[in-house]
Amino acid sequence: MKHNVFYILAGITMCLLITACNPPDQKATGNSIVLADQGSFAIGGTIVKSAGTFDPVNHGAFNPSNQATEGQTLHGDHAYVFYQIPKTPRQLPLVFWHGYGQSAKTWETTPDGRDGFQTIFLRKNFPVYLLDQPGRGRAARRSLPITIPAATDEQLWFGIFRMGTDTTFYPGVQFSKDPEALNQFYRQMVPNTGPFDATVNIAAVSALFDKIGKGILVTHSHSGGQGWSTAIKNRNIKAIVAYEPGSGFVFPNQELPDSIPYLGGVLRASGVPEADFLQLTKIPIIIYYGDYIPTEPTQNPGQEQWRAALSMAKLWRDAVNKKGGDVTLVYLPDIGIKGNTHFPMSDLNNEAIADLMFNWIKEKGLEK
Template identity: 50%
Template sequence: MLADNTGREGFNDMFLRKRYATYLVDLPGRGRAGRTTAETAIRPLADEQFWFDIFRIGEWPAFNPGVQFPTDKDSLDQFFRQMTPDIGTHDMTKELDALSALFKRVGKGILVTHSAGGFPGWLTAIRSPEVRGIISLEPGTYVFPEGEVPEDMPSLTGTMKGIAVPPEEFNKLTQIPIILYFGDYIPENVTDKLGGENWRVRLQMGRKFVEAVNRHGGHAALVELPKIGIRGNTHFLMSDKNNNIIADHMAAWLRQNKLDR
């Protein structure tokens, strides 16, 4: 899969070149698996500016300074074409059944999740012993042991809530290496910016998730890319112009945790 219309490679090709068997997954009702028997109503919306802002590409129509998202007209047009209506039913049971069935079929492997895929990723690792590790790119939601869920985090785009799971289920996440990646333009304090606010609380909750995993004896890490000198990344780390640098960092983590065998 190409990262953009210029022919740059995406993570799929990059990890194939690193000699990893790679599978791209669309959850039921999403992307190329969007055909569904569920009924829905689709309203036409002129929401391009919203997506541009919420995913930290910039504040429409200005790009963020130093942004790694390709700023040419054709790439932006291609991005907007990907913002199709959501016709998925968001049936978590079906999503978990599908991911678990995939791992049973292909065997042990590393689960790479992104955004809304982060939550079903945690639950898949809890129920599937074939998941050897998780790389989560800016996950949207987190699980915590019952009785240890952090306080809600209000923000301009809604309240961020942790999800409670039984301690014995959460402990399964402590048995595998986990790493989270977050990009740039995420503030520490409350702002009036959609993108900044949306990911401010998700980053802060992510820090608490990593703390909880490690407190229970796990092996979790959170990489804030600007803090290690990698700047300009949007919510789409896999398709930003420096995606090769991020892929190399991910590959090094896999080697360090003996997940490349």
Template identity: 55%
Template sequence: MKEISIVILFATMMFNVYAQTEKRPLKPLVIRSQGSFSVGGSSSTAAGSFDVNQALKPDGQTFHGDHAYAFYQIPLKSKKLPLVFLHGAGQSKKTWESTPDGREGFQNIFLRKDYSVYLLDQPRRGAAGRSTVESTIKPIADEQFWFTQFRIGNFPEFFPNVQFPRDKAALEQFYRQMTPNTGAFDPTVVSAAVSALFDKIGPGVLITHSQGCGAGWLSAIANEKVSAVVAYEPYSGFVFPEGEVPKAITSTGLFGPLNGVAVPLSDFKKLTEKPIVIYYGDNIAKEPTSVWNMDHWRSGLEMAKLWVAAINKHGGDAQVVHLPEVGIHGNTHFPMSDLNNLEVANHLAAWLKEKGLNK
């Protein structure tokens, strides 16, 4: 009994500390079940025969790789459709967990709204790092680039209205959540693993971020169990019907012109069968500018609008929500972890309700 009392006391103390960090009253989360698993991927067997006395040789041994890693939590009273979260470039499932300054991220926010939550590490990233292709990870200093690219500001200055916490500790936590690829990023490999997840868990809503959005479109094409798609700040991977790909959008960003990707019309039309919403944050240029980070995301936002128009032209239900235009200001490339992430999440929750995805 003494040990149990100590555990309860410690848990209470930690909850109180966390609630103070949140600066809002939090009720305990009640989780009915949680766990993790790998899904998708491939396997191979090396030539030869395995010899237990020569176990360091690959002969006859197997290799499993290119799977995704999923961590899930199911609340006590869960809604019918789970939410599946896929991160972007240089990130992992940490994107959706606690924010850099220790507040609740989308993981807990939506658990509190009674959604089951699945957090993914895509193939060749994070806890799914076993890649079937070789790669060299180089410790190149690049964090001030990411600060600027992700629109926290133009380093070392923060944007005046930015919703990113400005303390040194939060910025260090943000830098430390950067996660390298253990093999080349391949959207088809990622989408295959995501599709395998939906085959395993059934229908759900796919929520993607940045680089993960392109793989998200492919997953939605591949699997009808993807009931809806939410995309936060996609940049590359916009798919258009063959013959309808728009001209490249140029910008002063560091990655050159932004191009659409052609897919068969029959594949594209599968995206018109489910509701889609795309979100973009603040400090994005309204017209071409030499401020390269703001102009980079201008091209992404413009391409997103063209993409949504193409979806709706073919009978779909898609929209772009530019957060400043709906009264939500100051968001970076990571609105799910900004200081106003609860407001951002509530906007998404309202969209889920509007589309009948919250039953």
């Protein structure tokens, strides 16, 4: 009898211990995140040097009103990258590239304080690399000067980011009505700290893929078009997930579609050599757009540019697929997912948005 009690106690204790410690992956620790490593680095960039000779005695003190520059260098035009490697990593890392007016913050904590894609995909055991492109955030050092105007422009962006119009949210929008969420959302915007230059950005992101090897590129908005160009340049990009690409759709030079006019501008296709274009047929690509994109011209400029972008994206999907590519275009309301803004990765339903992305990666066999 004494023995039997021991058996039972030992069994229960062992089960508890086993439950607590096994399997040794992210699930084992409940909500914990187990990292093998994390860190940050600069990648790519240029070095400029001024003519003349540096005089360390007479020009070696900081003089904010009249700083000597002769014979000195500037390292700029690089990207900044913060990476995290889970303890049991999948083979292909995810590289997250933000959009216009944004930094890597786009992929971190959501405006209403929940996990962003950085942590969601880390919990799914993907190595994650978040970048600030040259001239943004922690990659602010550029080789050319700029004036930052500190312009009041947030209601413009509220419209373009399809939260609503002026200060009124669209009905059913997937964004918290807690004023602190909008406060956080506005504060994740950052200015350009140098003249925008897609060539500089593409060079830095391509250098990142040279360093880390094969991976999946995840773009947002303005980085969408730059993402196609980076994949043409670098064979280590094995798939692209593009949230709401806005411009920079590349077509073969001889097969450019007509430009698409919209209220406030005109969206033009970009031409590349046929051989470059064909690179885009060699990797799977998925494109997602959120809600509130009209099919016909309207008097809402915040929606109009996305009507043009979505129309161009359809032409682009068809052009790539016609030549043997594998591009999927998802307008989220078409699959019953409604209310998404221009930032599906941080909207209230971002876990469901992440699941869609994860399932597509699995479909393509890239989750190993």
